Amino acid sequence: MTTPHAQQASGALPHEPEKATLEGRNKVLGFWLFLGGEAVLFGTLFATFLTLRNQVADGPSASELFSLPITAAATFILLISSLTSVFAIQAMHRGNRTSLARWLGITVVLGLAFLVLEIYEFTEYIVHDDYGMTTSAFSSAFYTLVGFHGAHVLFGILWISILIGQLFKKGLTVVTAPKVYVSAMYWHFIDVVWVFIFTVVYLLGKVVG
Amino acid sequence: MAHAHSVKRHKGLMDWLTTVDHKKIAILYLIAGGLFFGIGGIEALLIRVQLAKPMNDFVTAQQFNELITMHGTTMIFLGVMPVIFALMNAVVPLQIGARDVAFPFLNSLGFWTFLFGGLLLNLSWVMGGAPDAGWTSYTPLSSTTYSLTHGVDFYTIGLQIAGLGTLIGGINFLATIITMRAPGMSFMRMPMFTWTSFVTSAMILFAFPAVTVGLVLLSFDRILGANFFNVEAGGNPVLWQHIFWIFGHPEVYILILPAFGVISEVVSTFSRKRLFGYSSMVFATILIAFLGFMVWAHHMFTTGMGPVANALFSIATMLIAVPTGIKIFNWLFTMWGGQIRFTTANLFAAGFIPTFVMGGVTGVMLASAPADYQYHDTYFVVAHFHYVIVGGLVLGLFAGLHYWWPKMFGRVLNEGLGKVEFWTFIIGFHLTFFVQHFLGLIGMQRRVFTYLPNQGFDLMNLISTIGAFLMGVGVIIFLVNVAISFKQPKGVAGDVWEDGRTLEWAIPSPPPEYNFKQTPLVRGIDAFWKEKMAGNTEMTPAEPVGPIHMPSPTILPFVMSVGLFIAGLGFMFTSDDFGNSLLNFLFSNYIITGIGLAITFGSMLLRSLYDDHGWHIEPEEMNDKGVKA
Known part of the structure; x- marks a missing residue:
């Protein structure tokens, strides 16, 4: 446990490198604000989905369409990835770059696994069930809400991958640390959004109907 | 890339394309906003020419629909919003004693995305037809069934891009005001304009993502064949109304709050008095913002939401009159007993107060749901919102521009010409819109491209058109004034009004690139006034002189x-x-x-x-x- 102090004494890196500079603090605050806006964005998408949830027209309903095992697995994977991103930030606070990069790498792999499951699910609906964006109001709302989340996951995967590269090239500094920190905030956010999607879209659709 | 201590300095056009300096971005916002304001103004004049006499055929019905749609959309999103951002950029960092905003790069990005969104929207005029479903773009009118051109697509996509810029700007100012205040500048010592900018930015943050989603849904319906608003496939047109107005109503407070801030600064400076009831002013601002999110459905009284919803939204709407009234009385009490100087800026501020009150009164009338069934979609509504937006916001913006022009450009606007401009504009304004109350009450519908003679509409419409041209003359006088001001050499006194109260008047006009050579120490409300009253000619520094860190210019926001x-x-x-x-x-x-x-x-x-x-x-x-x- 003496590592952070030893580092500070040698002038290497402060304990919370993401908040060591004004730029870093601004970045973290600005990102919280951005997530506030994102919350409204997804809130509006959820409101839309809830309004149109039973408007299936001639298409299949939620309970006919969804298969819980796949989405439950996806949920499990994404929740674990949130945990690994916490481990990454803990490694950053210990000043351990290798461990940080490793945990970020595992987060990315889990994110990819989630995305593969989602793409598989969408292809099943589109190819096998002939169920697309234009089928019904419910299908439009479903693809838009879940697709927006999926696009966020994809963006997060690319972002964190680039940050891993920067960690190796530039090292863990007061410049790179805030970037890693806000990417972890982002990752938690899309994880929380998914928890709501799993509940409102899948559980409500499958169980309540 | 850039190395510390040395950076490539751009000149000419490249300087403007790459700048991250908030003072230059303010000027860019002002030019772009002024341009769109001019386009929106010309559209307004064309509308008034068409309505000047009954059964006129100056424009076709389709062109009229495009004109009203683009007039509203352009003025709100591309005209007044950027001028507000121009003032915020020019003034807020100076008022809080900061060298720059929290995110200079994002500041630049916000401007360029707004500009390219606005350009995209206006391209519609030459690419097959402008949007024609009204600025509210209600479905199903805006669906591909009824709006056949690409106009509404330009609306959805253009506003998404422009809205992104606004959202970025809002986040930037929130962070700036939270983290970049000078030592001693507590929240309750912030100048009123900074306060209103802060609250407006918070409203932008929570309102704009909603409209972005609405626009995405509408563009998916139109371009990808989705069914959000398509009743045949289970869609729900009322959903669009809710999403649009849950953004749209906060938007009008996003617009008016900065004007409230400007009026507070101008009235207090030119009365040589501290703003009356500063704390209640802050409280009223926050309360207006909070209530502003609770009243969106008062735009939908006639949609058929039922008596309970109508009653609740009706009461919530009337409640807003309370904090607004607090503000009106605070301004009056600030002027009461003050040594008032009627400079052009203060004339605009003084003209703002009664005009805005009239708009507020019709607002309370409209808030009464049963009565609204009579007013809805008539010229009474048109008169109401022009009284609050032109009579409120635009007068406030002119007050702000005349007040801070010397700070932004180092040159004063001519006072004599400014007074002619004020009287022309405000007389033209009341001529245009006062009669529209009565036009609405006797039954003239809004958004109709012409009307039959001898219904009692003819004379009032003619008066309204004459007034509109008078407003146009007022704006032209302002432009002449601007042109004349640029003949002067740069560099008026820092405290050009001699009664400056806030920090921006403590530094030269225009300010140097780094604003403050030494960060000032703030010792109370109206920090500079306080120092002057203590016998000092300048602020007490809070730090020794040292090298100042600056962000590098970059072209990336433009490219993005x-x-x-x-x-x-x-x-x-x-x-x-x-x-x-x-x-x-x-x-x-x-x-x-x-x-x-x-x-x-x-x-x-x-x-x-x-x-x-x-x-x-x-x-x-x-x-x-x-x-x-």
Whole structure:
């Protein structure tokens, strides 16, 4: 446990490198604000989905369409990835770059696994069930809400991958640390959004109907 | 990329394309906003010419629909919003004693995305027809069934891009005001304009994502064949109304709050008195913002939400009159017993108060749901919202421009010409819109392109048109005044009104690139006034003189916005037949969209990979003349 102090004494890196500079603090605050806006964005998408949830027209309903095992697995994977991103930030606070990069790498792999499951699910609906964006109001709302989340996951995967590269090239500094920190905030956010999607879209659709 | 202590300084056009200096971005916002304001104004005059006499055929019904749609959309999103951002950029960092905003790069990005979104929207005039479903773009009128051109697509995509810029600007100012205040500048010592900018930014943050989603849904309906608002496939048109107004109503408070801030500064300065009831003013601002999110459905009383919803939204709407009334009385009590100087800025502020009260009174009338069934969609509503937006906001913006013009440009606007401008504009304004109350009450519907003679509409419409041209003359006088001001040499006194109260008057006009040579120490409300009353001529510094760190200029925000512009155009025309196999291939396979997004995300990547270390201004490079603190 003496590592952070030893580092500070040698002038290497402060304990919370993401908040060591004004730029870093601004970045973290600005990102919280951005997530506030994102919350409204997804809130509006959820409101839309809830309004149109039973408007299936001639298409299949939620309970006919969804298969819980796949989405439950996806949920499990994404929740674990949130945990690994916490481990990454803990490694950053210990000043351990290798461990940080490793945990970020595992987060990315889990994110990819989630995305593969989602793409598989969408292809099943589109190819096998002939169920697309234009089928019904419910299908439009479903693809838009879940697709927006999926696009966020994809963006997060690319972002964190680039940050891993920067960690190796530039090292863990007061410049790179805030970037890693806000990417972890982002990752938690899309994880929380998914928890709501799993509940409102899948559980409500499958169980309540 | 940039090394510390040395950076490539751009000149001329490149300087403006790459600047991250909030003072220059303010000028860019002002030019772009002024341009769109002019376009929106010309559209307004064309509307008034068409309505000047009954059964006029100056424009066709379709052109009229396009004109009213573009007039409303342009004025709200592209005219007054950027002028508000111009004032916020020019003034807020100075008022809090900061050297820059929290995110200079984002500041630039916000401007360029707004500009390219606005350009995209206005391209519709020359690319097959402007949007024609009203600025509210209600479904199903805005669906592909009833709106056949690409107009509404330009609306959805253009506003998404422009709205992104506004959202970025809002986040930037929130962070700036939270973290960049000078030592001693507590929240309850912030100037009123900074307070209203802060609250407006918070409203932008929570209102704009909602409309972005609405616009995405509408564009998916129109371009991808989704069914959000298509009743045949289970869609719900009322959903659009809710999403639009849950943004749209906060938006009107987003617009008016900064004007409240301007009026507070101007009235207090030119009364040589501290703002009356500062704390209640702050409280009222926050309360208006809070209530502003609770009243959106008062735009939908006639949609059929039922008596309970109508009653609740009716009461909530009337409640807003309370904090607004607090503000009106605070301004009056600030002037009461003050040594009032009626400069042009103060004339606009004094003209604002009764005009805005009239708009507020009709607002309370409209808030009464049963009565609204009579007023709804008549010229009474048109008169109401022009009284609050033109009579409120635009008068406030003119007050602010005349007040801060010397600070922004180092030159004063001519006072004599300014007074002619004020009287022309305000008389023209009341001529235009006062009669519209009565036009509405006797039954003239809004959004009709013509009317039959001898219904009692003829004379009042003619008066309204004459008034509109008088307002146009007022704006032209302002432009002449601006042109004349640029004949003067630069560099008026820092405290040009001699009664400056806040920090921006403690530094030269225009301010140096780094604003404050030494960060000032703030010792109370109206920090500069307090120092002057203590016998000091300048602020007490809070730090020794040292090198000042500056962010590097960058072209990336411009490039990112161009990318979004290309992607937007590409997405809009995916299902068009160009009669050219190559173009068809590029558009229908989303290749153009992909190229645009690649440019944007590629620039983001570059921004992430190459860290900006900025550069430093050394103390010996600083102009010593009067820039202490």
